[in-house]
Amino acid sequence: MLQFTKSTEYGLIGLVHLADRRGEVVSVREIAGTYKISRRHLGESLKALCRAGLLKSQRGVHGGYRLALEPEQVALSTIVAALEGEPALTSCETDHAESAGCHVEPHCPIRSPIQRIRQGLWRQMEQTSLRALIDEPLALPGAPSPIEHLNLFPRGN
Amino acid sequence: MLQFTKSTEYGLIGLVHLADRRGEVVSVREIAGTYKISRRHLGESLKALCRAGLLKSQRGVHGGYRLALEPEQVALSTIVAALEGEPALTSCETDHAESAGCHVEPHCPIRSPIQRIRQGLWRQMEQTSLRALIDEPLALPGAPSPIEHLNLFPRGN
């Protein structure tokens, strides 16, 4: 439904929390307790982020996780990829239709348009750092302009 | 998994096909046959688009669907909303947590950031017309810039 999974959600909660305490080692227990979320599930997400190299873990009694990188260096796209894979907006892209022989091609009228949507979304996430998720300038804009001949991602590309 | 549903995919296929034949009435059979997709499922998607006012239907032997509006007037966001609802990137947003009492608030560190992501994606879709999905200027851009202090949607808002 065009929605992040719980795993991603939990991972983001953990990352933001850890970023607030840059450098410190914080346990899953503490984070889960703070936000009243499943300790186990949060743990699974942080494990995944650790395997992806975004976190470093410390075992043992006073163990826990800490950021492996500065918040400026972590892209949202990297986080999402670690927790639920890269988004593939159409089945064409997940099913390896190209190699398997997509029976819609070469007539498929949506594939490249959808790919543009996907790439635009992905690029947004690539350009959004964990830092940007923490800071809260948030002055969300006015009404979108009327949708006449607007191209998809009109950023001079 | 941050992915459109099949219903949306089929709906987009139908819309693009119908836009190619602006004004003409085209049957589900023909569209499904062209792209070798499920006639029934495609039919369900087009029914939904019809209920949403994006298509007009004509019953009977030579019946089918045609666009109710010009491709320039239809936003991708409208299409997606009709076929799978507005995207809610976190469960906070679907569960009506605010009224029900989100037990993560007021500590939830991700809610507003995620909302910004969601709004940015949604705005992209609002600004993308069906026309833009048809036209294929497609000169997809170079490498994304390094992700230092980039804000989410730096469009002068």
Place this chain on the structure above:
DNA sequence: GGATATGGCACTAAAATGATGCTGTTTCCG
């Protein structure tokens, strides 16, 4: 050596999705 962490699987239950069945209504055409 016991308590408290993470690490790594594997498994089950619930929810979302994909696909289809059935019946009714409208329209064309012979």
Place this chain on the structure above:
DNA sequence: CGGAAACAGCATCATTTTAGTGCCATATCC
């Protein structure tokens, strides 16, 4: 008139994905 073709509306069922846990191993501190 009556049958065929096409949409309308629901409802059902199978599959896939997701959410949530269980279990045990390993590491660390005290």
